[in-house]
Amino acid sequence: MMQSRLKELSKTIFKLTAAASISTVVMTGTASAQAMPGKGVEVTPIFPTIAEERFRGEIAIAGLEALGYEVEEPKETAYATMMLALSYGDADFSVHAWEQLHKTFYKKAGGDDTLVKAGNVIPGVLQGYLIDKKTADKYNITQLTDLKKPEIAKLFDADNDGKADLTGCNPGWGCELVIDHHLEAYGLEKTVNHNRGSYFALMADTITRYNEGQSILYYTWVPQWIAGVLVENEDVVWLEVPKTDLPDGNNSVNTSFNGKNLGFAVDQIQSILNKDFAEENPAATKFLSLVQISASDESAQNLKMQNGEKSVKDIKRHAQEWIAEHQASYDSWLAAARIAK
Incomplete structure (x- = not known):
């Protein structure tokens, strides 16, 4: 009788332990998925050919990689072609579109039917x-x-x-x-x-x-x-x-x-995404809607390039230094992106 009860108790403990283990695995997997919502998704950035404008792009890339996205080497082209590539799905995002100056390029590429303006990367x-x-x-x-x-x-x-x-x-x-x-x-x-x-x-x-x-x-x-x-x-x-x-x-x-x-519109530089990519990747869209740096910060980084720190390696380092100096804001952008739906 005692042995029978011990066997039943052992079975019960085993079931509870197994259930707890499965629950832990599920919870861990869920937490991992929430932390890395872009895991397994390849992303293609597209930038203009102006080296001085890559800095803000590297800040955006670093954030997307922190969200688990696999970011490919950026394509580089002229602004009008950049808009067309985003519209056709040959690229997924850029952080280099001037709202007023490039308005015609945006419209001719398909406008709101194929593109999404996510946020203002550099205002003023x-x-x-x-x-x-x-x-x-x-x-x-x-x-x-x-x-x-x-x-x-x-x-x-x-x-x-x-x-x-x-x-x-x-x-x-x-x-x-x-x-x-x-x-x-x-x-x-x-x-x-x-x-x-x-x-x-x-x-x-x-x-x-x-x-x-x-x-x-x-x-x-x-x-x-x-x-x-x-x-x-x-x-x-x-x-x-x-x-x-x-x-x-x-x-x-x-x-x-x-x-x-001054004769020119006081403008803002925006993040632009392919519409399908934006809808399928709310975490990326949210992050790119929040990324923002000041005009003075980009000017200061550009001056470093003019003084010799102009390799891609240098620009990536500048981006990481900027992130470290603005860690609280950067972390809040990531946190908001991780819960975006």
Whole structure:
């Protein structure tokens, strides 16, 4: 009788232990799945060919990998092609879309039917025209349209053709279309040349001319390392435009900064995802909707690149350093992504 009861008790203990073990395995598996919701999912990023814009992409990649996603080496291409690749599913996400500047690219690629704007990665992005402060003060130049005067335009003539040389924007970036439109809209085509090509090579020459004491005229955007070399209100000043006049006719957008109309929309850089990928991967979508860095942080990182820390290995290290400095925010983005549905 006693042996029979002991056998029954042993069976009961075994069943309870087995059940507890199975429960533990299930709970552990569930916790692991929650911590790594992207496990087994391959992700293809797509970036522009501008090395200085990879930094924010590496921050996004690090977060997706922390969520378990297998992130492939980023594709690189021009902005319009980038939008098409995202729309067609040849890539899954980017953190490099300018809301206003690239609006036409977004619409032509399919817009909201095939793409998702997840969040604002860098708010408060500026674009505009600058000249050296010394020339601005000496000749009282404050407006872009001051360059309609031949005697003013000649101050910025680098190739002795009698016209001002404006260091402009690469074909395919989008900003070159705005600059060309401005030159026509403000009546500057007869006195200003828009110099296009390799922007950073052209800017290196522009900075050299500035250091030699020559007058300079150039287009730029912030965030970017140039703002750390040619410092606003110390080395250079923004030029105003007489009125907002943009190629798409949407002239109601905000184009002013510190009381000056810069002529370009005050923009924000957004994370863009392929729509199918976004719907199938709520964790990735949530994380990319929350990732945000300041314009000043990206400018500071870009200056490190200009000073020699420009390899992909360097940029990845910069991203990890930024994450460590913003760990609380970064961890909160991951936590929100892990419970996204």
